[in-house]
Amino acid sequence: MGRGARTSWRPTPKTFFQIYWAGDRDRILARMERARYAGAKGLIVTLDWSFATARDWGSPPIPEKMDLRTNLEVVLRTLVDAGRLVADELTPFLPGAAQRVAAQLGDGGDELDKPTPLFPRIELPAEE
Incomplete structure (x- = not known):
């Protein structure tokens, strides 16, 4: 070399x-x-x-440092974003549930509302 x-x-x-x-x-x-x-x-x-000169639109920000807290924030934000995509894809099949998922995940802010069940609990009959 x-x-x-x-x-x-x-x-x-x-x-x-x-x-x-x-x-x-x-x-x-x-x-x-x-x-x-x-x-x-x-x-x-x-x-x-383009990567060397600017970020693409919609690209997540690149953190200044990658410590445990930052990694956790990136992972959780990615999971929430994936949940929004899943809700969007479920709309034709489960419109009500997809709408409730999207409402719970919000519009991209830093805080999520308290979660509520998407489906009612099914009580199984007691075994005799």
């Missing part, structure tokens, strides 16, 4: 390497291996140049 990334900077535990999805599988794998060899701890693969 000639002069390159390894000689021009020092990797840290926060070093990420960005490559563009260009070329065939072998060329991409070679770039990934070069990044690993150079000390990158993470990899970002993009389809075009």
Whole structure:
């Protein structure tokens, strides 16, 4: 390996390497291996140049630091967003339930209302 990334900077535990999805599988794998060899701890693969200059609309924010609390917030927000998508997809099949799910998950704010049951409890007869 000639002069390159390894000689021009020092990797840290926060070093990420960005490559563009260009070329065939072998060329991409070679770039990934070069990044690993150079000390990158993470990899970002993009389809075009937009990630390097701006975020796409609708993309979630990238946190400044990734500690336990931030990770938990990201996971919970992702689960709530997935629940909204599921509610939307359920609308043709269970319109009432889908509407109740969407109402409980709200419109994207930081707080959720107290959950209520979506379906009535079915009481089973007591065994004799």
